[in-house]
Amino acid sequence: MTSNASKPIRTRFAPSPTGFLHLGGARTALFSWAFARHHQGTFVLRIEDTDVERSTPEAVQAILDSMDWLGMQPDEGPFYQMQRMDRYREVVAQMLAAGTAYHCYSSPEEVEAMREAARARGDKPRYDGTWRPEPGKTLPAIPEGRKPVVRFKNPQDGATSWNDMVKGTISFDNTELDDLIIARPDGTPTYNFCVVVDDWDMGITHVLRGDDHVNNTPRQINILRALGADLPEYGHVPMILGPDGEKLSKRHGAVNVMEYDNEGYLPEAMINYLARLGWSHGDDELFTREQLVSWFDTKHLSKSASQWDPKKLNWVNAHYIKQMDNAELAERVATRVATRGGHPEKIDLPGVMGLLKDRAETLEQLADGAMLFCAEFKAAPAELAEQHLTAPAREALADFAQRAQDADWTRESLSALIKAVLADRGLKMPQLAIPLRVAVTGQTQTPAVDAVLALLGKDTVLKRLAAI
Missing domain, CATH: 1.10.10.350 (Arc Repressor Mutant, subunit A)
Structure with missing residues (x-):
């Protein structure tokens, strides 16, 4: 396998369209986008839509709209996993032929019983390898009428380690990793397997993602090695916490990125704030998109969780509003004024923006203020x-x-x-x-x-x- 050091940088953002793009996902996308841009590389967008029951066209569109609003258009994609099913099945067949994967006929109930037995022994709950082929091993009789899953034949000794771009060296004993299911009884591939094949086929050299994926990484590395594929470099960024120190959720306010557009935040401000939420360039708090691309590196990604601060976001947004040309600001506010029943075309809206922008934190506040000049006049009570x-x-x-x-x-x-x-x-x-x-x-x-x-x-x- 060759090193990624001499290869053109290729990063990816791979959301699942089971909901809107949330702030944590947007920040991950931003880091991947900025890393690719900094190295004159390629940023790939991949839609991981294999969860057919929960994936929706509306969620896909919401992701695309959010990426467009933030100005993070991909160089390639979007690619959709559901359109690549033939490729996944092809690779499963190759692995079965190579002996790096095997059919497993254990039922879900039998696997759960294996896990319970392991718990009772004080061991880690896992599949016990009943159907794993080994030299000299006699496999059980195939149950009549039962369709098998396909499992990856994970190494049983040694450790899987990598030098994480954010967290440093991470290592898992292979004995902790059971033989992962890579295809279900109906032949559909599983998440971790699709990710591996996609990263391989798309030539991804660097994977930046949330640290909730750390446990997936050794499994993906082992499958890539079994395929003889080059390994990406991995970096796992910590989660974003709410102002109360708990995991960021809906109770903390708008977590759907497009809600921030609705509430009058500028994409330039959101990019600045999200970048600073887990990455730093000295003491710089305010910087342009171009400066972010110029400065971005993985060495200054934070190893600890970041805390969402709505007041700080408002401060950043207010800065960008103050800096913006009055005419451009008027263009961005005009529709909001019209939605309120005002007539922005009948007033000097750029002049109004010049008057109001020094005290405004959002475009919504500017639109509210502009109504003084273009709403139907109501005499004082x-x-x-x-x-x-x-x-x-x-x-x-x-x-x-x-x-x-x-x-x-x-x-x-x-x-x-x-x-x-x-x-x-x-x-x-x-x-x-x-x-x-x-x-x-x-x-x-x-x-x-x-x-x-x-x-x-x-x-x-x-x-x-x-x-x-």
């Missing part, structure tokens, strides 16, 4: 108007409206106009600014009043002032 639109306030508003008739309608000129009215009437800012807000927006709190007036437009502002 009577109680609010009575409180703030007093006789002195109305006089000041009338003065402002009169002077505004001839004003340049810019934030700067409106700011100067407000200050002039305040000075001439001996008022403080809240004595004019709050009545202005109530009269023009129906609210007491808005962003800077001069900016709000400028964005609402001269005709709109003067019309609303005239109506009080």
Whole structure:
């Protein structure tokens, strides 16, 4: 077998479409994608859809949508395991012919009895090798009418070890590994076998995946060796924990990646946050996708579990919102405004984004804020108007409206106009600014009043002032 050191890098992400793409899977995909990109390699997407009862077309599409939203398009694929059944059966037949696999006629009940007997002896529960062919061994009579499974003839001595890219050296005694079923009685292959054949056929050189797969790795290595295949290098990343230190789950909030799109997070921010959740580059907290690709290595993948922090994600997202060009931000928010019943095409939405983005953590917050400028106007409730639109306030508003008739309608000129009215009437800012807000927006709190007036437009502002 040749070393992977001289071969082009090929990584893969291989989700099962039994549900939506969750955050842990997205992070695994990101690490595999970034590793391939860093080495100018190939990133392969494989859909492991052999669980026919639980796999759904909707889940497949959700995975593809999530990968597309995150900007992690594969170089090859998606490949579907259900379309490769003939290939798996071909390899099973080759292994049976080579003697590295064998038919086993033990029933599930008989195998369970073997395991119980092992437990009673204080041994590890396992299949006892009844049907494993050995020199000089006489096999039992084949039960009439019973279809066999196919088992891999696992080595019975020595150890299976590998230098894990994340965890260092990991070793399993082969005596702990029983003879794995690689094909069921109906001939369909099992998960671990399909993975092996796929990684072999697709020339995968590096496998980055969750550490819940550690126990699968020695079995897969032994099957690959039996096939004479090159071994990938393996790296197993620890799980993501919730803020409470427990395994991340639905109770911690949205774990479906596309929920974060719905909630107004930017894919750029999600990539940044997910990458930092288990990988580091010095003390850098904020970095672009291009920097991630340039810097990414497996040496700085964390050996310990990472903790999901919604506040940190919001902080990262707010940073990307602040950095984004107003016009691009407006494009991303326009549909959200329209969904709320607003008319983004009727306002200066980029200007509104410029006003709101410094205080926003999500696109949803920006869309909510934009409704001030493009929703149907609702005058202030009577109680609010009575409180703030007093006789002195109305006089000041009338003065402002009169002077505004001839004003340049810019934030700067409106700011100067407000200050002039305040000075001439001996008022403080809240004595004019709050009545202005109530009269023009129906609210007491808005962003800077001069900016709000400028964005609402001269005709709109003067019309609303005239109506009080």
